[in-house]
Amino acid sequence: MVVILYVVIVYDVGVERVNKIRIYLKQYLNWVQNSVFEGELTEPEYMKITSHLKEITDESLDHVICYKSRDKRYLDTDEIGTRKAEISTII
Amino acid sequence: MVVILYVVIVYDVGVERVNKIRIYLKQYLNWVQNSVFEGELTEPEYMKITSHLKEITDESLDHVICYKSRDKRYLDTDEIGTRKAEISTII
Numbered sequence: 386m387v388v389i390l391y392v393v394i395v396y397d398v399g400v401e402r403v404n405k406i407r408i409y410l411k412q413y414l415n416w417v418q419n420s421v422f423e424g425e426l427t428e429p430e431y432m433k434i435t436s437h438l439k440e441i442t443d444e445s446l447d448h449v450i451c452y453k454s455r456d457k458r459y460l461d462t463d464e465i466g467t468r469k470a471e472i473s474t475i476i
Numbered sequence: 477m478v479v480i481l482y483v484v485i486v487y488d489v490g491v492e493r494v495n496k497i498r499i500y501l502k503q504y505l506n507w508v509q510n511s512v513f514e515g516e517l518t519e520p521e522y523m524k525i526t527s528h529l530k531e532i533t534d535e536s537l538d539h540v541i542c543y544k545s546r547d548k549r550y551l552d553t554d555e556i557g558t559r560k561a562e563i564s565t566i567i
Binding site for chain 2: 444469
């Protein structure tokens with residue numbers, strides 16, 4: 386059985402790596418807020434992404450937190466205010 | 477029975493409200509990253525905090541997401557890189 390994880394990734398990284406990380410995460414997850422992505426992943430996808438994030442971040446300067454829940458139902462969400470449009474990625 | 481929620485709050489708010497929100501959330505939760513707090517709350521505390529956040533944010537400009545899990549065990553966390561020291565709050 387394929388386990389689908391519900392994942393939230395938040396990051397605080399050097400400005401020179403922000404776009405690289407945003408472009409990478411956009412392939413797998415939904416942008417929901419500045420420096421916050423969320424969505425569903427399989428366990429292998431999750432492992433691949435966290436492994437790749439280790440490669441493209443500078444572990445001495447950057448900080449990434451990956452929250453994962455075995456089921457979206459275990460993670461309720463309340464939003465206050467207005468979800469902004471994503472700032473277009475400058476490549 | 478008191479239910480303890482595990483809560484993660486992420487926010488993207490106008491610069492003039494950043495300190496107010498940070499100071500408020502620090503009373504209840506742990507700062508873990510720029511614009512990210514987490515910790516345990518009772519349901520009434522959670523209701524009080526989300527209600528107060530609605531008052532101190534500008535809902536047309538700001539965006540706050542509150543993730544809550546019924547149990548910390550339902551929410552695994554992986555961290556990449558270095559947790560930074562909190563930038564001291566300028567009052």
